Amino acid sequence: MGSYQIQGGRPIEGEYTVKGAKNAVLPILAASIVTGEENLFSRCPDISDVQIMQEILESLGCKAVRSDERVWIDTSGVSCCEVPRVLMEKMRSSIFLIGPLLTRCGRAVISQPGGCAIGRRPIDLHMKALSQMGADIEEKDQQLIVTGNRLYGTNLILDFPSVGATENIMLAALGAKGETVIHNSAREPEIVDLQNYLNCCGAQIKGAGTSRIVIKGQVPLHGAYYPIMGDRIEAGTFLMAAAATGGELLLREVESDTLRSLIKYLRFAGCKIKRYPREIWLRAPKRLYGIGKIKTEPYPGFPTDLQPQLCAVMAGAEGQTKVEETIFENRFRYTAQLAKLGADIEILQRTAIIKGVKQLVGTRVEAEDLRGGAALVLAGLSASGETIVENIEFIERGYSGFHKELEQLGADIKRDL
Ligand SMILES: CC(=O)N[C@H]1[C@@H](OP(=O)(O)OP(=O)(O)OC[C@H]2O[C@@H](n3ccc(=O)[nH]c3=O)[C@H](O)[C@@H]2O)O[C@H](CO)[C@@H](O)[C@@H]1O
Numbered sequence: 055m056g057s058y059q060i061q062g063g064r065p066i067e068g069e070y071t072v073k074g075a076k077n078a079v080l081p082i083l084a085a086s087i088v089t090g091e092e093n094l095f096s097r098c099p100d101i102s103d104v105q106i107m108q109e110i111l112e113s114l115g116c117k118a119v120r121s122d123e124r125v126w127i128d129t130s131g132v133s134c135c136e137v138p139r140v141l142m143e144k145m146r147s148s149i150f151l152i153g154p155l156l157t158r159c160g161r162a163v164i165s166q167p168g169g170c171a172i173g174r175r176p177i178d179l180h181m182k183a184l185s186q187m188g189a190d191i192e193e194k195d196q197q198l199i200v201t202g203n204r205l206y207g208t209n210l211i212l213d214f215p216s217v218g219a220t221e222n223i224m225l226a227a228l229g230a231k232g233e234t235v236i237h238n239s240a241r242e243p244e245i246v247d248l249q250n251y252l253n254c255c256g257a258q259i260k261g262a263g264t265s266r267i268v269i270k271g272q273v274p275l276h277g278a279y280y281p282i283m284g285d286r287i288e289a290g291t292f293l294m295a296a297a298a299t300g301g302e303l304l305l306r307e308v309e310s311d312t313l314r315s316l317i318k319y320l321r322f323a324g325c326k327i328k329r330y331p332r333e334i335w336l337r338a339p340k341r342l343y344g345i346g347k348i349k350t351e352p353y354p355g356f357p358t359d360l361q362p363q364l365c366a367v368m369a370g371a372e373g374q375t376k377v378e379e380t381i382f383e384n385r386f387r388y389t390a391q392l393a394k395l396g397a398d399i400e401i402l403q404r405t406a407i408i409k410g411v412k413q414l415v416g417t418r419v420e421a422e423d424l425r426g427g428a429a430l431v432l433a434g435l436s437a438s439g440e441t442i443v444e445n446i447e448f449i450e451r452g453y454s455g456f457h458k459e460l461e462q463l464g465a466d467i468k469r470d471l
């Protein structure tokens with residue numbers, strides 16, 4: 055396991071072009087299976103989750119080749135509908151193969167998806183919807199065998215606007231007879247990106263970005279060229295790195311509208327922010343203010359994937375911040391590591407009560423999940439002295455060249471191994 059060594063106290067300053075979104079590229083790469091043709095994607099972040107998705111696609115009979123930030127996938131040779139357990143367990147997004155495999159082959163064999171330990175993350179909503187569409191689901195030897203040769207479109211009401219379930223249903227609905235309507239669908243921008251890609255392939259989907267998505271089934275599809283949207287979570291992480299270090303940053307090529315809630319709170323914290331359609335400029339004060347109460351919510355609310363980074367930033371702010379995590383029941387584990395740097399954070403059920411301290415002090419900490427790990431890096435950038443963040447493989451699931459990009463922006467950060 056590798057580590058980052060950070061000498062804290064340097065402001066994050068300059069310009070940064072945001073990379074393609076992890077949470078858009080993963081379902082989109084999986085979705086390419088439904089086309090049965092070649093596809094070319096640009097702006098694909100070079101992160102380990104994308105590498106694993108390429109390996110999964112290859113194991114199913116696709117060809118997948120990366121060249122710089124482009125990934126070419128030829129899905130014509132899909133010959134297998136079983137996702138190998140060892141790859142399935144490597145990340146949560148392996149779950150996105152169910153819908154495309156059902157559409158392409160009428161059958162998907164999967165095991166439990168892996169991923170960061172931030173909650174139980176069951177897949178009952180995915181399964182309930184597929185079964186309502188006529189799929190047979192059988193559990194055997196710790197595998198789920200989903201068969202759906204004759205899926206039919208229907209009205210589905212999600213009990214919770216799950217991002218993954220919304221996307222999986224959209225993908226399975228492509229092969230279903232008739233129209234599928236998803237009510238209470240998730241509204242995340244990455245779902246809009248999935249819809250846009252599929253419509254480029256000839257699909258007829260409308261409503262993504264709202265809580266009612268309509269998918270016309272059995273429309274002929276073809277391969278396409280598609281540029282992946284900018285990563286709002288990466289963008290938010292860099293904005294907060296600048297905010298935590300008294301820096302000044304111009305972010306380029308990100309839909310600023312997708313970061314409205316973060317921008318609002320960073321303004322409360324004392325940052326000056328200008329927002330243009332595809333750029334965000336931020337200048338931070340020497341010390342931030344605590345921002346009172348905030349809770350994570352489905353989009354357009356404050357994203358759970360920025361909660362750990364926000365708590366790390368607020369750990370050094372003047373005053374108190376209360377952060378309620380409403381999406382994942384176990385997403386505060388990283389706060390025990392932040393405490394090693396001197397953060398004063400108390401967890402009461404699903405709320406973190408953060409009393410800002412004047413100065414975090416560098417020490418050795420361990421990343422235990424992707425965003426919690428990024429939060430430790432932000433804390434290290436603002437702390438005095440040296441912080442060593444271990445187990446950075448978790449962080450590299452979602453951030454491409456994280457330390458190099460931060461170094462370009464003025465951080466003193468090195469990677470070991
Ligand atoms: C690759 C990707 O896009 N990952 C994102 C996606 O994850 P993911 O798609 O897994 O997140 P969901 O929206 O499905 O999960 C939200 C909540 O619903 C629960 N749930 C979900 C499905 C289900 O069948 N049953 C159930 O109970 C989950 O345990 C969780 O508590 O959305 C999350 C919430 O914005 C983000 O944190 C992840 O970064």
Ligand SMILES: C=C(OP(=O)(O)O)C(=O)O
Nearest residue numbers: 146147169170359424425
């Ligand atoms: C939880 C996350 O991702 P995943 O769903 O891939 O585990 C994340 O990106 O913060």
